[in-house]
Amino acid sequence: MSLTRKVAFNSSVQMGGRLISTLIAFVSVKLLTSTLGPAGFGEYAAILNYIAFFGTMADFGFYWILVRELAKHEGDQEKTDYIMGNILAFRSVFALIVLACAVIAIYLTPTGIVPILTPTVKLGILVVAIATFWQTLNMTFVAIFQTNYRMDKPVAAEIIGRIVSLALLIPFLSLRLNVAWLVSAMVWGGIVNYLINVYAARQYTRPKLKWDFDYWRVVWKESAVLGVVSVLALVYFKIDGLLLSVLKTSTEVGIYAAPYKIIEILNFFPAAFMGIVFTALIQSWEKDKVRAAVLINRSIEAMVVLGLPVLVGGIILAGPIMQFITSGSYAASYTFTAHVMGTSIPMTGVIILQMLLIAVTVDFFGNIFGKGIIAFGSTRLLLWPNIIAVLVNIGLNLYLIPRWSYAGAALVTIITETIVLIIQIILISRFVRLHVPWSTVGKTLMALVVMAAVIWPLRQTHALIGLSVAAAVYLIAAWRVGAISAETVRIMLRKD
Secondary structure, three states: OOHHHHHHHHHHHHHHHHHHHHHHHHHHHHHHHHHHHHHHHHHHHHHHHHHHHHHHHHHOOHHHHHHHHHHHOOOOHHHHHHHHHHHHHHHHHHHHHHHHHHHHHHHHOOEOOEOOOOHHHHHHHHHHHHHHHHHHHHHHHHHHHHHOOOOHHHHHHHHHHHHHHHHHHHHHHHOOOOHHHHHHHHHHHHHHHHHHHHHHHHHOOOOOOOOOHHHHHHHHHHHHHHHHHHHHHHHHHHHHHHHHHHHOOHHHHHHHHHHHHHHHHHHHHHHHHHHHHHHHHHHHHHHOHHHHHHHHHHHHHHHHHHHHHHHHHHHHOHHHHHHHHOOHHHHOOOOOEEEEOOEEEEOOHHHHHHHHHHHHHHHHHHHHHHHHHHHOOOHHHHHHHHHHHHHHHHHHHHHHHHHHHHHHHHHHHHHHHHHHHHHHHHHHOOOOOOOOOHHHHHHHHHHHHHHHHHHHHHOOOOHHHHHHHHHHHHHHHHHHHOOOOHHHHHHHHOOO
């Protein structure tokens, strides 16, 4: 199978799997928001936001270093087992230390200093830390599938794990159990996901824990910069939720958390695409830098075709989408009113979702350039952009959240993502010559005009109807105008 077909197959599998996972996630969010309301869901989101920081620290760049090392030694079984065994052991120890520190820090924080930190929330943080540990180990095995272009296996495992979590969440909610019980459903889903991947990975490796501390030092040296970059990126991506938890009420956290959950789900799509292309970029950069440049520019075209309809369709159908994942009263909730040109605008979750869709579209393109710089072995270049983003993000959030609440947090997210994208474009231009795909942009805009005209009357209908019509109309229009070309399809299907 050609490299293009491998990338196409794995991208299609991940996109399809993500659609299924997205539906499951939407059902989970719908159940949680409808049962808990903004305040209860705010506590649930605060738990996940806190542990997300330490989950990224626990990985600390090991995943991408592992993918890079496996790609370099493709076909060498002995080396593969050696790399897997050492990184599995190293990241297990490291994750235990980091997550233990996260839990200890919370339990040492006196109750009352941060109002949202109730004993139940603290217990929930402990439970999610356990789930995060299993997820960290699981990603070690996902790397072996990604390197071998067999992402269908971990995608299936993830779907099964999510189904297990949902199956437990439903009775927990019906019994009106507290938020610590609700997040515990993630633990069992994570364990099932991990065990399935370990079993499926036996085709490629059967690693035993290895304790080569000299190799650990090499891995640490390689992953340290990438780990710092990953943590900084998560800080500017997630700090708004944490600052809301500290500076505002759980209700305001909940109003912001529901649309943000949609953004987190959407962010997976460009990340999944670049995850597959990442391996090809590494190999191309080693052997054929011209091909690496082509991959970057083709990825830009792909994000134009994929990202712009998400922005336009999402903004038009934001109301039905919020109704779908929450409830009527939840979607209409607001605690802040913006005054624009003499008009008062209630800042509901619908408005926040529309704002955040701008940020996620910017991030679609940021994923390309960030992963490209890492694949080209120049991770250190990403330090300053992320440091600047963190400083700007924290500074603006501390200024705007007390004044504009969650609306200020959404605005800061847009500003920060835009700054990072501009800097990443400048940096990657040092390695490859970027081409703006004006032809693709023009054809995509034509398809979007057709899509927008069709779905505008459906902006008050059910989300599934509106989204289905939007997807069908856009794909047909994009095909007809040539945004999705017959040549591209032929390349993907070619066997030689």
